Amino acid sequence: MTSEQDKTFQALDLKIAKALQIDVPELRMPELPDIDETNVTSLPVRKRSMKPLWFAVAATVVLATSISLRTSSLFQSYESLAEEVLAHLDHEPDSLRITDVAVTERRLMRVVPASLARFERDTSLITYAKSCVINGNEVPHLVIQGQHGPVTILLMPEERVSESTPLDGVSVKGVILPVGKGSIAIIGDREEQLEPIQENVVNSVAWTT
Amino acid sequence: MNSSSAEGKRRQRFDSLVAVFHQDMYRFAAWLSRDKAIAEDVVQEALLRAWKSLDSLRDDAAAKHWLLTIVRRENARYFERRRLETVDIDNLTASQAALLAETPNEEIDDLRQAIFGLDDDYREPLVLQVLMGYSTSEIAEMMGLKQGAVLTRLHRARHKLMDSVAQE
Numbered sequence: 001m002t003s004e005q006d007k008t009f010q011a012l013d014l015k016i017a018k019a020l021q022i023d024v025p026e027l028r029m030p031e032l033p034d035i036d037e038t039n040v041t042s043l044p045v046r047k048r049s050m051k052p053l054w055f056a057v058a059a060t061v062v063l064a065t066s067i068s069l070r071t072s073s074l075f076q077s078y079e080s081l082a083e084e085v086l087a088h089l090d091h092e093p094d095s096l097r098i099t100d101v102a103v104t105e106r107r108l109m110r111v112v113p114a115s116l117a118r119f120e121r122d123t124s125l126i127t128y129a130k131s132c133v134i135n136g137n138e139v140p141h142l143v144i145q146g147q148h149g150p151v152t153i154l155l156m157p158e159e160r161v162s163e164s165t166p167l168d169g170v171s172v173k174g175v176i177l178p179v180g181k182g183s184i185a186i187i188g189d190r191e192e193q194l195e196p197i198q199e200n201v202v203n204s205v206a207w208t209t
Numbered sequence: 210m211n212s213s214s215a216e217g218k219r220r221q222r223f224d225s226l227v228a229v230f231h232q233d234m235y236r237f238a239a240w241l242s243r244d245k246a247i248a249e250d251v252v253q254e255a256l257l258r259a260w261k262s263l264d265s266l267r268d269d270a271a272a273k274h275w276l277l278t279i280v281r282r283e284n285a286r287y288f289e290r291r292r293l294e295t296v297d298i299d300n301l302t303a304s305q306a307a308l309l310a311e312t313p314n315e316e317i318d319d320l321r322q323a324i325f326g327l328d329d330d331y332r333e334p335l336v337l338q339v340l341m342g343y344s345t346s347e348i349a350e351m352m353g354l355k356q357g358a359v360l361t362r363l364h365r366a367r368h369k370l371m372d373s374v375a376q377e
Contacts, residue, residue, distance in 0.1 A: 008371075009367060012367060012370065012371060013339050015316065015317065015320050016320060016324065016335065016339045016370065017339050017340060018314075018317050018320075019317045019320040019321040019324055020236065020240060020321075020324065020336060020339060020340040021236070021340070022236060022239055022240075022308060022310075022321075023310075024231070024232045024235045024236060025235070025245075025249065027227065027228075027231045028249070028253065029227070029256065030253045030254075030256050030257045030260075032220075032223075032256075032257070032260045033260075033261070034216075035216065035219065035260075035261070106344055106345075107344070109342075110342045110343065110344050111342065113339065113340070113341075113342035114339060115339065115340050115342070116342075131273075131342065133229060136225065136228055136229055137229070138229065138273075
């Protein structure tokens with residue numbers, strides 16, 4: 001496929017995504033029958049990593065500032081979006097590998113579908129892309145390779161924040177930036193120069209929700 | 210853990226999953242059935258089935274795929290039971306027409322109508338890829354097709370849509 005065709009199809013996909021997003025009526029939960037007690041099993045407990053990695057420590061630190069919203073994930077409640085974002089790094093330690101293997105364009109398009117955002121891939125090496133859940137919403141979780149190691153990027157179209165919120169861990173630092181009606185979290189090593197990355201990321205993303 | 214506590218947590222888990230994925234379930238059902246009322250029925254049935262078999266879902270990271278697969282199966286069951294005829298696009302019921310309710314954007318309206326008019330074989334993989342974000346290999350697995358067949362259908366679907374919109 002030529003790059004011109006590619007662009008045509010990308011533009012078409014954006015429109016298709018909008019056309020497919022029909023209004024959804026309010027959830028009507030059916031009457032749920034009792035489940036035989038003998039069939040009820042305990043919930044799987046999300047185990048926190050015990051590895052002494054820098055990102056594991058990040059989840060436990062007191063944040064320099066917090067956002068007033070109380071947030072929660074499927075399994076665990078957090079006092080703030082900032083806390084949940086930092087804790088999320090702990091849930092996916094595999095994402096924080098130092099590597100030069102980029103994710104495929106196809107995977108990136110799958111994780112950042114046209115129905116959610118338009119994401120222009122710049123020269124950054126994207127080494128991880130996965131759809132995650134933050135505060136009950138699906139969120140693209142990307143990792144790029146910075147000068148001092150992996151830098152995590154969470155695209156959160158549903159999380160409105162009123163101002164930039166610094167994220168402060170023992171070995172990590174970051175920020176949640178207000179972007180349109182949503183926000184983007186960027187977290188990296190304490191030595192990492194995040195400002196140019198922030199600028200690139202913010203300029204590369206346009207919400208389509 | 211006593212049984213009421215376990216049941217409470219089970220319900221909490223279910224509610225959390227449904228809160229996240231209800232919209233996807235409904236939209237998928239609506240574009241499969243092309244009928245808002247049927248989509249609501251299908252989602253109701255799917256929720257009931259998901260509730261009963263929740264314990265078979267070991268990893269909540271796979272919940273979206275699991276729920277959409279249930280929706281797909283329930284949609285097929287619905288049409289098997291009712292033995293409904295195929296949709297006549299020139300003679301829609303109110304519930305079918307509701308899916309094509311006009312928006313302020315005429316271009317999107319035209320495209321929505323063109324998607325509505327696509328054969329099931331083309332519409333389903335397109336919805337799974339563009340709206341649900343699945344890869345062609347995942348779509349192939351869900352639909353029981355080879356990846357090449359999915360790619361062909363997606364390619365044809367897009368060309369059909371481009372032709373339809375160009376004719377408007």
